[in-house]
Amino acid sequence: MITGSFCLALVFYACTGTKTTVKRDATGRILVDTTPITKPQTPEQALRNIYLQKGYHLELVASEPMVQEPVTMAWDGNGRLYVAEMNTYMQDIDGTGEDEPVCKIKRLEDTDGDGKMDKVTVYIDSLVLPRMILPLDNRVLVGETYSNHIYSYEDTNGDGKADVKKLVYENHTRDGRNLEHQKSGLVWNLDNRIYVTLEAVRYQFINDKLVPDTLIEMPWGQWGIGHDDYGRIYLNLGAGETPAMNFHQNPHYGQFNPEGQYGDAFQAVWPIIATPDVQGGPVRLRSDSTLNHFTGCTSPLIYRGDHLPADLKGDLLICEPVGRLIRRAKVINTEGRITLANAYDKQEFIASTDMNFRPVYTANGPDGTIYIADMYRGIIQEGNWTRPGSYLRPEILKKGLEKNNSRGRIYRLVHDNHKGSKVSPRLLDETSVNLVGYLSHPNGWWRDYAQKLLVLRKDRAVVPVLAGLVKTAPLPLTRIHALWTLNGMGALNKDLxxxxxxxxxxxVRKNAVWVAEDFAGDAGVLNRLEQLKDDADPEVRYQLALALRFNKSKTAKEVIAYMVSKYPNSILALSQKKYDNLVAERELSAKKAALLSDEQKKLVTEGAGIFKQLCAACHGSDGKGITSGGKSMVAPPLANNKDVNGDPEKLIKILLHGLKGPIDGKTYPDIMPALGANSDNYIASVLSYIRNDLGNKAKVIKPEDVKRVRQETSGRKTNYTMQELEAAK
Structure with missing residues (x-):
């Protein structure tokens, strides 16, 4: 039977001219492959099973053994590609040995300019699941799983291997969250701040150290961070089945996801392969066993290059490794309100019939094209969700997917009529004066890297040249980069x-307002900003309200109140209302906390941090749940919840060993993973918080309570069901 999960043959091209295995009906429509081959294919075979929209194709850049289990990548200023490998990730169905310090970051080079990597060195080895890479000048910043430390590495003798390691951000607290729920990113944005996901912090690199700036809320996001030419950040959240989020304002100003960012149609995905190995189980499958909704969405990327068709520029790409596809979304800006729409009708930009195709990361390249990291493996779900008794485990074993690992491919997305640039960057060797010239480059990668190097060098000799660009550069983007570069160098004066x-x-005005926030204590700057409260452009007014959000002066408050009153239906007013509600909720929580003893208060406070870092991703920051597509929730709401206010032992068991199956007759697409690897105090803290906030009021849970239940249930290996917990009660 032919379902809606097909793609029109006329608009789909295979990535090579060789014969493919795709099946079509009499009208030429591609049929879903319901019995795909599970055996790993060679890179050449795998390419034949990847389908793209008309005119596009993929080129193989690197594959195993050069790269294995690639999860993220980044170029340095001389065009060398650093690739993080999670070599221990799910090497069997139980994730045996996952935490062993044997993972690597490799440096790949194309030495002959043919577009394929031909030289590889192990830049760093003996790592624990590396997850963040940020090349600076000759240094590369790296973050690992379970650690909050961030180190700088450098190769000083030119052999391609790092021989100097320095701690640039020190935090001895171990991150004990599941590896899928820890921060990623480390992305240098237009504002010279460095952003990460799942952590209420951003950084600046000052005097060879990462200096943290605490955010008012965790920005969410999960794997990867995208940003556009003007510094707008894009995140997504696999844990919440959310393909894109928090793109209306910078994370510095708090979370904000207004209604109408996209609809149900956008959240539906269109694989060309049966996808039974999805954690959500049958609720996430169509009748033909194809994935019906985003689940494992990763790596939001705005295309910012110059060697792919112009109509792709500014579009958002989203990887969906569970569905073996990549979405292309059109970004529509209507007076500051951003909406997303699939670029194709019930089709995807890239899709594969290979069960091992797992696109997890994309990046803009120096050559103006897009690079794709394919983890190429059978299992794409961490061991907490493949335990005995889980939905996934038998599906994986049935197809033998647990055997498919230790491979990896990196592809380049190109167009039949647009080849990538052959110019190899040597920005690390350029003078500061020459770097200024790259602020006008048509490829965003070059502009970003030139700005970053200029900020790091702080070469005062180029300040007059940069000041001149702010006033005379023909392109607005050049003027914006020059403005932010001067600000990052500490060389921007008020007159400019x-x-x-x-x-x-x-x-340019909008970015100038954003820059002006760094002059917040200057009365002259504040007075000048006040003059923009009736600016002709709604985005300028919105940024003005954000820039004044944390300014405690009477003038700032009056300007915001004026704009909210005059423009009550604007995105500005919606954002401010959300922020005001957040402040009010926190004040109420503080009043409740004041009634607790010091010991109880400590537990609740620690639990609030844990909840916001981890639990809010599925249950919502207010505990009211996250609506998926306007129809179903990803996880049950915790606010005013009878079970939260009820038997504490039941809650302890759930956090220690996880929960699966229906809850109050409702089936959710995800399980509650076991958190028993964390300490008794950790479990007690988060439970005490949810029982004393989010509209709940019950006794705190003490660490000794958790210890007792942990001992009583020590032999358990499977998740609980609500039926089992009720029976035990």
């Missing part, structure tokens, strides 16, 4: 800032 605030181009 005021000039930018009076720019004709609204995007």
């Amino acid at each position: 800032l005021f000039y930018a605030l009076n720019e004709k181009d609204y995007k």
